[in-house]
Every structure is written in structure tokens, then in C-alpha cells.
């Protein structure tokens with residue numbers, strides 16, 4: 009897919025690897041001036057070097073001071089922010105996957121702080137600049153699990169459900185100011201982390217993979233490029249009448265049951 013982003017300034021969080029990296033690279037290829045940020049600064053820089061970003065630096069979305077100084081840095085260097093992609097996020101490691109009665113508060117707090125509060129902090133800061141510009145796009149990376157929960161991942165499903173509803177609320181508030189807010193909700197996406205998760209299952213790997221695929225009518229995980237192309241569409245001039253939308257990119261996962269009963 010090719011669109012014309014015409015030098016628009018984009019800020020992507022969690023851009024060192026995985027879906028965030030594919031998003032950042034794709035925005036560059038379509039003409040945007042992209043700032044790559046990640047909690048790991050050196051990895052963000054390496055990613056920007058590979059993709060052709062205009063800048064890269066360390067930004068922990070869970071830190072209010074990092075968020076304020078990072079956004080100010082972009083505004084000072086680039087003059088504006090046209091596209092914010094709130095991609096940074098963590099999942100629930102295997103050791104933390106427990107039923108609600110045994111779920112760890114420490115892990116709950118850590119995940120909410122990044123996946124939901126981080127997105128709030130970034131959006132709060134950047135929306136101030138976008139309101140002043142009277143234009144902008146905010147694109148949040150949610151998850152199918154924010155729409156249809158799974159077991160044993162209370163923190164993640166609550167955070168991503170929060171992202172879904174916050175996306176809609178921000179769309180209502182920012183529409184009068186020319187700022188559009190949407191989300192992409194990926195299903196299973198074949199990142200390196202995803203592949204490692206399957207590999208780490210050892211002798212169970214084949215079984216785990218097969219079980220996961222039973223949820224996906226298209227019968228395969230998505231690619232990071234397929235997620236990036238959905239973000240590109242929501243960043244493009246062509247999507248100018250879409251706001252408050254959650255675009256599932258999930259091979260049909262949330263369409264309904266894919267098995268007969």
C-alpha cells in the first residue's frame with residue numbers, strides 16, 4: 009500500500025522492534041518524517057538507522073517526565089507532530105498467567121502503567137500540540153483481547169479494553185479540533201517475541217501453535233506489515249472521515265466462532 013504523507017511528522021512509541029518498528033518503517037516509506045522512540049534508546053536508534061527515521065531516542069511511556077521532555081524535543085526539532093502512534097506495550101509473561109484470585113498486584117500495576125497510563129500520558133501531551141495545530145492523527149495499538157477477553161491475563165485484557173474506550177472518548181473530545189483518534193486491534197501477530205513464545209513451549213510448541221490457530225478463521229497469524237498497513241491507512245489523507253474507530257486486523261478472530269458446535 010502506498011499513500012502520500014508528504015513530510016508529516018510522526019512519533020512512534022516502542023519502535024525498536026516488532027509491530028512498532030514495522031509501523032515506523034512503513035510511515036517513512038510513505039513520506040513521513042518519523043521519530044523512533046523506545047524505552048531502549050540504543051535499539052530505537054538502530055531501528056531508525058535501518059528504517060530512515062529523522063530522529064531516535066529513549067522514551068519510557070510510563071514516565072511523565074520522559075513523555076513531557078520527549079514530546080517537547082520533537083516539537084523543538086521538527087516544529088509539529090502530525091501523527092502519534094501509541095504502540096509501546098508489554099504482555100503477560102507465562103509465569104504471571106493466573107486466574108483472578110491469584111493474579112499479582114505488582115504485575116497488574118506494572119502492565120497498566122505502560123499499556124494504559126503510558127498511552128494516556130503520550131496522548132495528553134501530544135493532543136495539546138495537535139489542538140494548537142488544529143490537525144492531527146492519534147492511532148492507538150489495542151488488541152483483540154481488549155474486545156474479546158481471554159483467560160489468565162487480567163491486566164492485559166483490562167488495559168486493552170481501556171485503550172479501546174479511551175480511543176473513542178478522545179475521538180469525541182478532539183474531533184472539534186480537527187484531531188482524529190482511532191485504534192488498530194491486532195490479533196496474533198508473528199513478531200520475534202511471538203515466535204520465541206512458541207519456541208519456548210518446547211515439546212508443547214506444535215500443540216500451542218495448533219490451539220492458537222483454531223481461533224483464527226484465516227488459519228495463520230498476522231504479519232507486522234499487515235498491522236503497519238492498517239495504521240498507515242488511518243494516518244493517510246484518505247481516511248479523513250474516520251474517527252473513534254477500532255479496526256480489527258485479526259484474520260477473523262473477533263467475527264465469531266470459527267468451529268462448528
Ligand SMILES: NC(=O)c1ccc[n+]([C@@H]2O[C@H](COP(=O)([O-])OP(=O)(O)OC[C@H]3O[C@@H](n4cnc5c(N)ncnc54)[C@H](O)[C@@H]3O)[C@@H](O)[C@H]2O)c1
Pocket residue numbers: 021022023024025026027028045046047048067068069070095096097098099122126149150151152193194195196197198199200201202
Ligand atoms: N504481537 C502480537 O501478537 C500483538 C497482538 C495484539 C496486540 N499487540 C500490541 O502491539 C504492540 C506492540 O507489540 P509487539 O508484539 O510488537 O511487542 P514487542 O515486545 O515486540 O515490542 C514492544 C516494544 O515496546 C517497547 N516498550 C516496552 N515498554 C516500553 C515503555 N515503557 N516505553 C516505551 N517503549 C516500551 C519494547 O522495548 C519493544 O521495543 C503492543 O501494544 C501489543 O500489546 C501485539
